[in-house]
Amino acid sequence: MSTNTNINSSKKLNPFYDGISASIGSTVAIGILQPFDLLKIRLQGSGFAVESGASATGVKSSRPGLVSTFYSVLKNEGVSQFWRGIGPTVLASGVAWGVYMHFYESYKTAFKRFNNNGNTETVPLYQGFVAGVAAGASQVFITNPIFMIKTRMQLQVPGSESYYTGFIDGIRKTVAKEGFFGLYKGVVPALWLTFHGGIQMSTYDEMKSFFAKRSNKSVNQLSSSDIFIASSVSKFLASTMLYPFQVIKTRLQDERNIPTKDKTAVYNGTMDVAKKIYRSEGITGFYRGVIPNTLKVIPNSSITLLAYEEIRKLFISYDIGIKQQQQ
Template identity: 30%
Template sequence: MKKMAALPSADWQWENAVAGAAAGLATVTFSHPLDVVRTRFQVYDGRISNVPAYRNTPHALYAIARSEGFRGLYAGFYPAVLGSTISWGLYFFFYSKAKQRYLRNREELSPGLHLASAAEAGALVCFCTNPLWLVKTRLQLQTPDQIRPYTGFHDALRTIIKEEGWRALYKGLMPGLFMVTHGAIQFTAYEEFRKFLVSSKAQENENTLATAADLLDSVDYATLGASSKLAAILTTYPFQVVRSRLQQRPSTTGVPRYIDSWHVVKETARFEGVRGFYRGITPNMLKNVPAASVTFIVYENVLNLLKLSRREY
């Protein structure tokens, strides 16, 4: 009879949530200026736009710092921190819960079940956090000469609901749901790369009973996080561009720039071609590839620390 894998207890789910929230907070804190630059590149279509034109990422950082100061580089920081912390916490929690459910009567999960677990977690997180990402995008796109700017997170939230209705908080939800594949690809790649690395190191050390915590260090977690993130970015980045363009603030007359996701796709393809769907990918990679390394270093180490503390207790 095959020996079934032990199912993690409910306590483990909260430990995954705490580790995920800590990882998300650490990630967004140091990388936010690149997120602002990426968002501005994503919505700039070379036609009518309230966003200034930038030559490249260094020029954008310099121009924003010069004209808007530190505040410009960290526009939308509060909803970004809140959204990232909640998202990562919920993501790891829902992901772990899904894996626990799929693990019943199995020794280990297949790549397909890792993919299903990640997709399920991503969809749930998307529904919970879309309003936060919409407010973040709106704040990041504000420039000093904008008419009736939002004064902050709460003002943006109140103004959006008052002027556009609560449904406006879910603009960009559809491409956001398609972006669930980003997390699914990233986590599946991470799990499979991790499994391969653990197996290779166990064979090298001739210790087949050693756990991942015994064999992997922070450099390994950084490499795993970066490589899995790169695979996900290259595959799903166009969905991010579509979402950002949908989430722009309407004009002073209340008319939105784009009607729906299909309208964004048609207009972008017509006037910008394939390149339009990858606007801002350079700052996105500069932000997210090292950020993914930090995220998984923090996550794995916090999780190992919690497990150690629990055993000692």
């Protein structure tokens, strides 16, 4: 048993298979936690009505909270609505995690070669951060259209204008109404959110390295509890620090922000959203939906990364997609 463990620790998985492992892990997590994502999106978009109506008169209307949003969806739309948008969510998150981990491991490998220490398991913290941001930017341009359709499907209620019957229908209606670049609404705050990946993955790798040194193991031999702690702490830090950009992105992607002949767009760009949220909702407006987001992202990240690490180990143990490190 120990011999096999030592052999496994000397093997390196091809970044392509890192991507596959992450995609499968993400799919497992989404099926369990999708309702929290819908509640988060509804709360993030709930300040819109204030900007489009009540705030113009100087009167602030009440905004729904987590409990009232939950009961509203349950009573008026049914239990199945909590999983609305799960198709594009699985697609978006699976592709996002797969693309992200592929590029993240590729960029880390490039740094190791630059450092002339390709056999090491980790890179310095700042290089891990840069690799995370670069991987996030690569992923954004591929997945932004998928996430935008997913967001709109979760904000829509039955009977709403331009209701999307599915992901393909959403793509078709968006392009017909807003053009191809309509699929890239919210891309600017999404690019700012690439710092999220930099913070999360560099912290995650640093914590894994710490646990490995403490227990005198390879990072590939860490226990599930070590992986759970590292993934939970790193995700909490990244998600909390950059959450306002998620709110801004949701407001920009909301179809109620599309200008028509009868009305202009409520929000005109990232800075305009930030100014209006601060003016009408205060600092707390930037953190609308943070509770269901936290309830979702920490277990989501933990489940995804736990599954990711276990699937990687399976690939390595069966010599699938591995390449021996150069001695």
